Amino acid sequence: MTWLIGVIYVVFAAAALITLWRIIRGPSILDRAVASDVLLTEVMCVLGADMAINHHTRTLPVLLVIAAVGVFGSIAIARFVARKDNADR
Numbered sequence: 001m002t003w004l005i006g007v008i009y010v011v012f013a014a015a016a017l018i019t020l021w022r023i024i025r026g027p028s029i030l031d032r033a034v035a036s037d038v039l040l041t042e043v044m045c046v047l048g049a050d051m052a053i054n055h056h057t058r059t060l061p062v063l064l065v066i067a068a069v070g071v072f073g074s075i076a077i078a079r080f081v082a083r084k085d086n087a088d089r
Contacts, residue, residue: 005053012046033077040070 019042022035044066047059 008049009046012042012049016042029077030081033074037070037074040066 016039019035019039023032023039026032026035044063047063047066051057051059
């Protein structure tokens with residue numbers, strides 16, 4: 001069972017590295033915004049997996065804060081891009 005946990009964490013780490021690459025290399029702000037949402041989701045999945053593996057709920061408030069940051073960040077970026085698009089017209 002411990003090797004399976006190791007494999008899970010390796011897969012999450014590889015996905016996080018690929019996502020960080022997209023955040024750094026993303027050609028537009030929307031690509032970077034989507035990649036940052038994916039990275040936040042990956043962090044939430046790792047914390048959720050940790051809670052399931054270790055049978056605790058101590059990190060549940062952290063999950064809620066990360067989810068709120070992701071939602072409000074996406075809304076802020078969408079509003080910024082919409083204003084920039086209207087200013088260009």
